[in-house]
Amino acid sequence: MTNSKEIILQNIKTALNVQSDDEFSPYSDFNNDEYTSNENSSDLIEEFSEKLRAQSGSVEIIKNTKHLNKAVTAIFDKTDSKSFTGWYTEELAGLYKTLQQKGFKYIKSTRNDLQAKCDIGITLADYAISESGTIVLYNNKIKNRNCSLIVPIHIAILQKEKIVKSIFDIITTISKDYSTLDSINELSNCITLITGPSRTADIELILTLGVHGPKELYVLVV
Amino acid sequence: MLLKYSFEEESNKALKNKNLQEALINTTNRFRSARNKIVSDSDNWEELRQVARSIKEHTINNLHNYLQLLENNIISAGGHVHWARDSEEACEIIRQIAQKNSVKKIVKSKSMATEEIHLNKSLESHGYSVVETDLGEYILQLSGDRPSHIIAPAIHKTKADISKLFSEKFNVPEYDDPQELTSIAREKLRSEFLSADMGISGVNFAAADTGTIAIVENEGNARLTTTLPKIHIALMGIEKIIPKFDQMGLFLKLLIGSATGQKISTYVSLITGPRKKGETDGPKEFHLVLLDNGRSKIMSNPNTRESLYCIRCGACLNICPVYRKVGGHAYGGTYSGPIGAIINPQLEGIDKHPELPFASSLCGACKDVCPVKIDFPKVLLDLRRQVIENKSKENSRAGLIEKLSFKVWKGINKHPKLLQLLNSIGYYMQKPFIGNNNKITSLPFIFSRWTKTRDLAPIPKKSFRQIWKERNND
Numbered sequence: 175m176t177n178s179k180e181i182i183l184q185n186i187k188t189a190l191n192v193q194s195d196d197e198f199s200p201y202s203d204f205n206n207d208e209y210t211s212n213e214n215s216s217d218l219i220e221e222f223s224e225k226l227r228a229q230s231g232s233v234e235i236i237k238n239t240k241h242l243n244k245a246v247t248a249i250f251d252k253t254d255s256k257s258f259t260g261w262y263t264e265e266l267a268g269l270y271k272t273l274q275q276k277g278f279k280y281i282k283s284t285r286n287d288l289q290a291k292c293d294i295g296i297t298l299a300d301y302a303i304s305e306s307g308t309i310v311l312y313n314n315k316i317k318n319r320n321c322s323l324i325v326p327i328h329i330a331i332l333q334k335e336k337i338v339k340s341i342f343d344i345i346t347t348i349s350k351d352y353s354t355l356d357s358i359n360e361l362s363n364c365i366t367l368i369t370g371p372s373r374t375a376d377i378e379l380i381l382t383l384g385v386h387g388p389k390e391l392y393v394l395v396v
Numbered sequence: 397m398l399l400k401y402s403f404e405e406e407s408n409k410a411l412k413n414k415n416l417q418e419a420l421i422n423t424t425n426r427f428r429s430a431r432n433k434i435v436s437d438s439d440n441w442e443e444l445r446q447v448a449r450s451i452k453e454h455t456i457n458n459l460h461n462y463l464q465l466l467e468n469n470i471i472s473a474g475g476h477v478h479w480a481r482d483s484e485e486a487c488e489i490i491r492q493i494a495q496k497n498s499v500k501k502i503v504k505s506k507s508m509a510t511e512e513i514h515l516n517k518s519l520e521s522h523g524y525s526v527v528e529t530d531l532g533e534y535i536l537q538l539s540g541d542r543p544s545h546i547i548a549p550a551i552h553k554t555k556a557d558i559s560k561l562f563s564e565k566f567n568v569p570e571y572d573d574p575q576e577l578t579s580i581a582r583e584k585l586r587s588e589f590l591s592a593d594m595g596i597s598g599v600n601f602a603a604a605d606t607g608t609i610a611i612v613e614n615e616g617n618a619r620l621t622t623t624l625p626k627i628h629i630a631l632m633g634i635e636k637i638i639p640k641f642d643q644m645g646l647f648l649k650l651l652i653g654s655a656t657g658q659k660i661s662t663y664v665s666l667i668t669g670p671r672k673k674g675e676t677d678g679p680k681e682f683h684l685v686l687l688d689n690g691r692s693k694i695m696s697n698p699n700t701r702e703s704l705y706c707i708r709c710g711a712c713l714n715i716c717p718v719y720r721k722v723g724g725h726a727y728g729g730t731y732s733g734p735i736g737a738i739i740n741p742q743l744e745g746i747d748k749h750p751e752l753p754f755a756s757s758l759c760g761a762c763k764d765v766c767p768v769k770i771d772f773p774k775v776l777l778d779l780r781r782q783v784i785e786n787k788s789k790e791n792s793r794a795g796l797i798e799k800l801s802f803k804v805w806k807g808i809n810k811h812p813k814l815l816q817l818l819n820s821i822g823y824y825m826q827k828p829f830i831g832n833n834n835k836i837t838s839l840p841f842i843f844s845r846w847t848k849t850r851d852l853a854p855i856p857k858k859s860f861r862q863i864w865k866e867r868n869n870d
Contacts, residue, residue, distance in 0.1 A: 178479040178480065178481050178485060179467075179479040181481060182463075182479050182481060182634070182686070182688045182692060183460045183463065183464070185688070185692035185693070186459050186460045186463075186634075186692045186695060187460050188696070189692050189693070189695035189696035190457060190459070190460075190695060192460065198458055198461045200639060200640075201450075201451055201454045201455070201639050201640075203447070203450060203451075204447050204451060204642075204643060204646065205642070206642045206643065206645055206646070209440075209645070209646070225659070229662070284676035284677060286590055286624055286677065287590055290586070290590065303660070305659065306659040306660040308660055313678070314672075314675065315672070315674045315675050315676075318675065318676045318677045318678075319619070319623045319677050319678055320623070320676075320677050323616065323619050323620065323623060324620070324624075340645075341645040341648055341649050341660065342645045342646070342649075344645070345641070345642060345644055345645035348641075348666075349641065349642060357469075357472065357473065357606065357607075357668070358606045358607075358608055358641065358668050359472075359473040359474075359606075359607075359668045359669050359672075362668075363473065363667065363668045363669050363670070363671065363672060363675075363678065364622075364623075364665060364666070364667050364668075364678055365665075365666040366619070366663065366664070366665055366666075367660065367663065367664035367665075367666075368662070368663060369659075369660050369661070369662050369663075370662055371662075372614070372615055372616040372662060372663075373614050373615070373662050374531045374532075374578060374614060374615050375548070376530070376531040376532035376535070376548060376549075376550055377531070377535075377550075377553075377555055377558055377574040377577055377578070378419075378551075378554065378555050378574065379422060379423060379426055379548070379551070380555075380574045382574050382575050382578040384578075384579075384582065385531055385578050385581065385582055385615045385616070385617075386529070386582060386585065386586075386615045386616035386617045386619075386620055387615070387616025387619065387620075387662075387663065388616075
């Protein structure tokens with residue numbers, strides 16, 4: 175295998191007519207920061223909601239925690255959901271307690287097959303992008319991937335100060351978040367950008383929702 | 397598989413296929429208008445294209461350095477990196493990983509690189525069960541068919557075709573509703589995901605400085621492929637690399653906008669290595685397979701090197717007047733449309749695809765929409781030159797006739813008097829060949845090849861020079 179690597183690298187160098195290895199200077203004419211807008215998050219809530227709704231996602235602006243619990247319960251009732259799974263973040267513990275008190279079943283197991291049977295998955299979005307109506311999740315130990323993936327309904331809670339303008343802003347934000355760490359991997363080995371429910375148009379270009387991922391996405395902005 | 401293939405024959409077949417003709421126009425129009433909207437809504441699209449091109453140019457010119465950097469960073473994130481010189485080696489590497497882990501079932505998300513190396517065939521011949529999970533690819537796999545568009549692979553299938561296919565394969569009633577058909581596929585594929593031991597994906601971009609790969613999709617099947625099975629293998633052509641994570645936003649915007657005209661796809665996954673200790677999902681092993689398969693050879697020709705800047709968006713297919721009529725199958729290789737016309741001959745050998753460089757009117761619409769500004773006409777012309785050179789090597793007489801013809805042509809054009817004389821003679825001689833549409837519709841002898849598929853404008857009574865002279869005399 176080492177052999178193939180050497181051969182490929184040698185072929186490339188021969189093709190490029192590279193004489194020595196030490197003439198490499200990294201590309202420096204692009205700086206992502208020049209494309210960021212740094213707009214104030216509170217000015218972006220409206221755009222975020224509008225864009226996500228255009229992608230068949232639901233958005234609700236919530237005043238406080240009490241209202242949040244109510245809004246989540248309402249989604250359970252509306253969709254006739256009985257069970258849920260969710261991220262283990264402390265911020266969500268109170269919500270889970272309320273839901274359990276209301277009689278909804280909390281599935282703590284992280285086994286794929288058991289989580290797949292839950293009606294709803296709950297997550298706490300790390301960021302959002304207003305221009306495209308996207309939520310951004312840093313998956314890690316307590317924030318697993320399944321909760322936004324193998325459940326039919328995904329509810330994400332988003333703090334209103336976490337909204338950035340564009341894809342350029344989010345790349346800068348992610349870069350800042352891992353700049354104090356050893357690598358991006360420390361932050362999350364799987365950062366997921368989600369814009370609406372799963373969709374396809376593979377059959378005669380007709381849009382259908384929920385082909386693989388969640389069929390419904392609710393974002394509650396607190 | 398590709399031995400007995402002719403662009404001309406396949407094109408003729410496609411032109412007679414009414415469903416395909418309709419699907420091609422609908423699909424390409426839909427993608428085009430969505431892309432145009434993204435471009436017109438953006439205030440700096442041209443600038444982004446220019447900067448993306450220069451990043452690609454720099455990357456390819458330093459590819460050996462960036463590949464080494466990428467390998468280092470994937471390894472420090474806990475992943476494995478494999479290098480494959482060609483298709484056979486790439487398939488062998490993937491088979492060995494499967495064998496070592498006693499894998500039985502493999503799920504796959506959409507990847508052109510895996511099509512290029514005929515991975516499914518190789519894995520299946522060794523007893524592995526391989527399931528395509530992108531809805532379009534799944535439909536093609538069930539019906540034993542090939543992709544006809546890089547983004548929408550099953551556009552040539554009608555609702556009725558798919559309904560019949562599902563009914564036969566799954567013993568269900570024939571549903572005419574895409575939503576019903578999609579639900580059936582969801583259920584079938586979900587159980588495949590939950591029981592698969594290995595997931596294979598492609599790569600849209602790999603950032604060398606962090607070891608992060610980006611995967612773009614709308615369905616969520618790539619997320620499932622890279623999350624549920626205990627092993628994830630990602631296969632990428634060596635040219636898919638970008639220097640820095642910082643450039644990811646730029647390339648994602650250009651790729652998605654050019655491909656489907658979305659601001660962003662439903663899902664974008666930024667993956668750096670396997671799951672870490674204490675995590676409850678994600679693959680335990682992550683393997684990246686770096687595929688050369690002719691790419692380093694492409695680099696040796698500075699005239700065609702830019703073929704490797706391609707980010708596989710498919711915008712050139714949607715705009716191409718040739719692709720829009722003949723569809724993807726006519727290109728007889730992994731890639732179709734203008735990018736297929738330049739990449740297939742270079743990857744699989746120009747002797748295998750001598751017709752493809754000519755499957756273009758050189759109108760340059762592809763160059764205008766390309767997010768990394770590949771100069772398609774320039775590359776096509778270089779490939780045409782190679783085809784002709786090969787031909788004259790093989791058959792010196794054919795080359796001689798062509799060379800001689802051009803010499804005569806040049807001679808005539810250099811002498812205005814002679815040209816005028818021949819024009820006048822030609823004007824009268826052409827009369828028997830002019831059809832009802834006032835064009836030359838059929839010519840005899842070797843010239844018949846020209847008029848077989850197109851008409852020729854007739855020689856006018858007066859030449860431009862004559863008209864010019866008369867006007868100036870007035």
